[in-house]
Structure formats: structure tokens, C-alpha cells
Amino acid sequence: MTPVSCSFGDMLSFTLTAFVELMDHGIVSWDTFSVAFIKKIASYVNKFASDISILQRSLAILESMVLNSHDLYQKVAQEITIGQLIPHLQGTDQEIQTYTIAVINALFLKAPDDKRQEMANILAQKQLRSIILTHVIRAQRAINNEMAHQLYVLQVLTFNLLEDRMMTKMDPQDQAQRDIIFELRRIAFDAESEPNNSSGSIEKRKSMYTRDYKKLGFIVSIFVWWYTESGACTNTLQLVS
Known part of the structure; x- marks a missing residue:
């Protein structure tokens, strides 16, 4: 019988898998684990970045810790920073990228409100959107279902932070706000809906603008500006969902 050699990395990978x-199976409570154990798992995320199996299982364990225990969330958040996770998104292994975003989502989901905003600011500073766009969405491979789900969750969590701002009424006297909203619609729809900017009746334009702003998510009255050959015209549209 030939003995089978097994490296430390292999043994650690098998242990983490087990x-x-x-x-x-839910036999053991997540709350039973010590800070020392959490520190050890967190260290694997940095120490074994080149070992896919160890890294993947370590990320999976951290995600489960955060999702299954409030106390563990606080401890994991102290050990793992966004800056430590982002480099794993810049690799080429989609499974590692998926687990990395899953950990970010878990930390985001379990964080108290003030921490969520702080975390969102950090994500913006770290240019997470640009990194995901470059290394995940535009990578030369198809996005699998789990990755698509995690990206969706991250998007929802991020948008939820903007809810108060989204529901803030526009000031119709603010020229800058009107210009921004007009430009938003022009970028989104002019190419497809207004090949000839001077054609169409006023009522037809009102209908078109109402439709377009509904698509953009506006649900309140706004001042819509458009330009014709004779000059600038304004009209108030009631946009409802």
C-alpha cells in the first residue's frame, strides 16, 4: 500500500470543508465559537489568498458567522475590513469573487444603520463599483446565477441607503435641479423617442415625457423642460406610479 502525502494546505482545506x-446541519450553535477562532479564520482570508480552496471555505465561514449571530457579526467586522476583501474581487476566480461579495453583503445587511452609511462611504472610496465592473461584469466569462444574485443583493442594499433622498421632493424653483432632470431624460430616451426634436404636438410631447419619467422612477410633480425651434417651453406633469 502506497502512503499518500498530504500537505498542510490540503489538510487545512479538508478540515475547513468538514x-x-x-x-x-445546525447541530452546533455559531455562538459557541471564540474570538481566537474568528481571528484564525479571518487570518486565512489574507494568508492563503493564493490557495483557492482554503480562501473559499474561509470566506464561506465568515459569511455564515455574520448571518447567523449578531455577536459574531461584531467580532468579524473588527477582524475583516473592506480593504482586505476587495483584492479578492480583482482576481480571476469567479467563485472567490462571489464569496467575497457575499461577505460584503452579509456585513452590510447586519450592520446598524449608522454603520451601513459608513460602510457605503468606504465602498465608494475603495471604488468598489469600478472594480466590480472591470473584474466581474466585464470579465471574459459569463456571470453565473449565484454571482448575479449577490450583485443584485449588493445593489438593493446600496439603493436602500438612498431611499430618503429618493423620496425628497424636487424644488420646482431650483433651476439646477430642473436642468439635471431634463438632462437625465435626454440621455436615457432622446435617441429612441425623439429622432426629430421639433415634431409632434404639445399633448403628444406631454404624454411622451410622462411615460419617460415614469420609467425613470419619478412619482411626484416635476417641471419638465424641452426645447423647440421657437425656444424653451415648460409644462408641469403629474407623474404617478
């Missing part, structure tokens, strides 16, 4: 399988 741990993940055990915890998936």
Missing part, C-alpha cells in the same frame, strides 16, 4: 458541512 467544518462547513458540520455547521450546515
Whole structure:
């Protein structure tokens, strides 16, 4: 019988795999694990960045810790920073990228409101959107279902932070706001809906503008500006969902 050699990395990978399988059965509570254990798992995320199997399982464990225990969320958040996670998005392994975004989503989801805004600011500073666009969405491979789901969750969590701003009424006297909203519609729809900017009746234009702003998500009255050959015209449209 030929002995089979097994490196430390292989043994650690097998151990972490067994741990993940055990915890998936719900036999042991996540709250039983010590800070030292959390620190060890978190260290693997940095130390074994080149070992796909160890990194993947370590990220999976951290995600489960955060989602299954409020106390563990606080401890994991102290050990893992966004800056430590982002480099894993810049690699080429989509599974690692997926688990990385899953950990970010878990930290985002469990964070208190003030921490969520702070985390969103950090994500903006770290140019997360640009990194995801370059290394995930525009990568030379198809996006699998789990990655698509995690990207959707991240988008929802980010948009939720903008809810108060989204529901703030526009000041109809603010010229800058009107210009921004007009430009937004022009960029989104002019190419397809107004090949000839001077054609069409006023009522037809009102209908078209109402339709377009509904598509953009506006649900309140706004001042819509458009330009004709004779000059600038204004009209008030009631946009409802």
C-alpha cells in the first residue's frame, strides 16, 4: 500500500470543508465559537489568498458567522475590513469573487444603520463599483446565477441607503435641479423617442415625457423642460406610479 502525502494546505482545506458541512446541519450553535477562532479564520482570508480552496471555505465561514449571530457579526467586522476583501474581487476566480461579495453583503445587511452609511462611504472610496465592473461584469466569462444574485443583493442594499433622498421632493424653483432632470431624460430616451426634436404636438410631447419619467422612477410633480425651434417651453406633469 502506497502512503499518500498530504500537505498542510490540503489538510487545512479538508478540515475547513468538514467544518462547513458540520455547521450546515445546525447541530452546533455559531455562538459557541471564540474570538481566537474568528481571528484564525479571518487570518486565512489574507494568508492563503493564493490557495483557492482554503480562501473559499474561509470566506464561506465568515459569511455564515455574520448571518447567523449578531455577536459574531461584531467580532468579524473588527477582524475583516473592506480593504482586505476587495483584492479578492480583482482576481480571476469567479467563485472567490462571489464569496467575497457575499461577505460584503452579509456585513452590510447586519450592520446598524449608522454603520451601513459608513460602510457605503468606504465602498465608494475603495471604488468598489469600478472594480466590480472591470473584474466581474466585464470579465471574459459569463456571470453565473449565484454571482448575479449577490450583485443584485449588493445593489438593493446600496439603493436602500438612498431611499430618503429618493423620496425628497424636487424644488420646482431650483433651476439646477430642473436642468439635471431634463438632462437625465435626454440621455436615457432622446435617441429612441425623439429622432426629430421639433415634431409632434404639445399633448403628444406631454404624454411622451410622462411615460419617460415614469420609467425613470419619478412619482411626484416635476417641471419638465424641452426645447423647440421657437425656444424653451415648460409644462408641469403629474407623474404617478
